[in-house]
Amino acid sequence: MKKFLNILLQICILFIFSYIGAVIHNLFHLVIPGSIIGLLLLFICLCLKIVPVKYIENGAGFLLSTLMLFFIPSTVGIMNYPSLLSIQGALLVAAILLSTIITIAIAGTASQFFEKKAQERKDDKECSKFSSHSA
Amino acid sequence: MQQILFAFCMILLTIVVYFLMTRIYKRYSYSFLIPVLTATTLIIVILSVFHIPYKSYMIGGQWISSLLGPSVVALAYPLYKQRHFLINNLFSILGGVLIGAISGMVSIGLLAKIIGINQTLILSIIPKSLTTPVAIEVTKGLGGNVSMAIVGVMVAGIFGAIAAPTIFKIMRVYSPVGRGIALGSASHAMGTSKAAEYSELTFSMSSVTMTLSAIIGSFLGPIVVWIFHI
Structure with missing residues (x-):
């Protein structure tokens, strides 16, 4: 309680x-x-x-x-739009699927690239620190 | 008095159906059995059988919907818990999230326009990569249809979680950071639960990305609509 x-x-x-x-x-x-x-x-x-x-x-x-x-209450509102079960509805779903593929591909590739860049920068810093140490 | 009783019945109906469907989902765990899908279908069937219009159902339903606002605010809690993680990877996360959010919104906007889908529908599916409570708010702001927005979000979420492993293989995305950001920015909560199957790091990445996407997306939505004259 x-x-x-x-x-x-x-x-x-x-x-x-x-x-x-x-x-x-x-x-x-x-x-x-x-x-x-x-x-x-x-x-x-x-x-x-x-x-x-x-x-x-x-x-x-x-x-x-x-x-x-x-x-859920908002989703139930779909009952007012039976037209969604039509060709336009199917096209819409197809567009969403395609867009999702594009998003995953671009976001994944870009983030991996950024991560590598950030890692390189970090390595560079450590490298220069090390070299200045030795000098 | 009768109306209060009716509203109460509708609230009870929604909660009971939801928990029933959640139990079924936990037992069989197929992704097409997610409670939103099954519970919604069942409630629509029940309403149709008893000839209850959606408007009357919402007398009770709006009370449940009113919890969406505080739920969005509650997202600040997981973001706060992962703030150190966020600061340590700030560059890759912000860059990745921004690109993910832009590509998600621009691609759906253009695709839908090319196919020739009507304006209200396009406005409803623009926020499809954002987490549902935020997508609802963004759609309302843009002037789209809320129910349609939720369907778009669900489709993007379920499909993203299913298709992601194949896309990662084709695009050679192997790093946990890349995978987490891709899943979080394309498929919000469902992508994040998929990310949990990879590793702890992928999961944290995905959940931080989901929240940041929601914030960035709510700024970006109106801009994309304005630029592409949707």
């Missing part, structure tokens, strides 16, 4: 951050969603130790573990 109340209270804290984000979003007419602003605010607060991690960790863990449940 105590644990349940603890989680509930922590979810309330997360709600407050999401609400503040929404207020900022509306106030400045930003295109970035309010919840993302809330995420960034919470991250900054955690890093600056304004909000201790133990105030949100149970609530965050609970929400993230049951995340799938929260988008």
Whole structure:
């Protein structure tokens, strides 16, 4: 029971951050969603130790573990669009598949390249340190 | 009073169906049995059988949906836990995530435009590589359709996790960093759970990438739409 109340209270804290984000979003007419602003605010607060991690960790863990449940009501909305089971729907799915392949290929190759570059730079630094030492 | 009772029944229905489907998924663990897919189908069948329109269902459903906002905020927690890891690999992660996010959004935007899909649908699938709660928000902001966005996210997630190993082989992506970033930026949470099968490092990479993609993607979405006149 105590644990349940603890989680509930922590979810309330997360709600407050999401609400503040929404207020900022509306106030400045930003295109970035309010919840993302809330995420960034919470991250900054955690890093600056304004909000201790133990105030949100149970609530965050609970929400993230049951995340799938929260988008089911929105997914059910697909029942209003039976036209998706048509040729256009199939084409759309094909476009998503192709785009996913492209993304994985490009992101994977690029990141591997960046990693190698970063590694080389690190090696260079160590090398120059070593050579200056020996000189 | 009757409406409150009805709303309560809809909430209960969603939760019960969800947990039932989660148990089935854990027992058989085929990727096409993911609870979102099966639970959604079952709820649609139940609603159709009892002639309940979606609008009435959402009287209860909106209460469950309202937890999406705090869930997005909650993503700050895993990001915070991995902050040291993030700082140590800042250059490769940021570069990879940025390129991944751009290629994901631009490729789907162009492909959909070439095929000639209508504007609302394109706007709904632009954020398909972002994690669902964020994709929902981004789609709303762009003026797309939320249900369609979720379908796009699911397709990208499931397919990415299935196809990734083959793509890695063809493109010779062997490093855990490259694999993690590719999975996280193309297939969000499902890619991340696939990444966990490779190694601890691949998993951390993928989960950090997923969160960063969500943040970068919410900035990038409107820009891509604006540049390509979608």
